[in-house]
Amino acid sequence: MSSDLFAKANNQKGRILAIDYGAKRTGIAVTDEMQMIASGLTTLATAELLGWLKNYFEKEKVERVLIGDPKQMNGEPSQSAPLINAFVNKFKISFPEVSIEGVDERFTSKMAFHTMINSGLKKKQRQNKALIDEISATIMLQDYLSRKNNL
Structure with missing residues (x-):
């Protein structure tokens, strides 16, 4: 590996992971390495969740x-x-x-449900609460990236 490529690899950002935490289920979304x-x-x-995060952090560089x-x-x-707060x-x-x-995270679940409707998912698929949690985490993360990149 050339020293120039090595330098670029070492300057690579870590991923950003978003968690839509719930009492029973937790949705998770992640960025690419370039955080785009x-x-x-x-x-x-x-x-x-904590065990899953431990395994994920061992495999992927997560910055935030x-x-x-x-x-x-x-x-309020x-x-x-x-x-x-206890999880944090x-x-x-x-x-x-x-x-x-x-x-x-206000409105993310409602936005996730509308995203599912707009993407053409059938009613039975839209009742999948696990999918709603994952989409909610994705919406939170995309909103964060949009605000971060507009600063």
């Missing part, structure tokens, strides 16, 4: 993790905020080298 495109990755049982920050319409924390604390202990940032 958000893609749905998976939905998994929330109880498996975004987690949905649930707020009510008036900006929602009922699920304590659950998410566990995350910081388990992965102190990975930055985690809360992002507004």
Whole structure:
């Protein structure tokens, strides 16, 4: 490998991972290495999340993790905020080298459902809550990328 290619490889950014955290299921989306495109990755049982993240971080360079920050319409924390805050604390202990940032997740589930309708998914497919969680995480991540790139 030429030294120029080696330098480019070492300057490569890490991925950004987005988490739509739920009591039962968690949707996950991720960017490419250049942090340009958000893609749905998976939905998994929330109880498996920390172990899944450990395995993922061993395989992929992740620069930042975004987690949905649930707020009510008036900006106050929602009922699920304590659950998410507890996860964030566990995350910081388990992965102190990975930055985690809360992002507004209001309307992402509704937007995910409309995305499913607009993409032509049949009613039975639109009832797949795991898919809604994954699309919600993707919407959060794409919104973050759009705001970051417009700064």
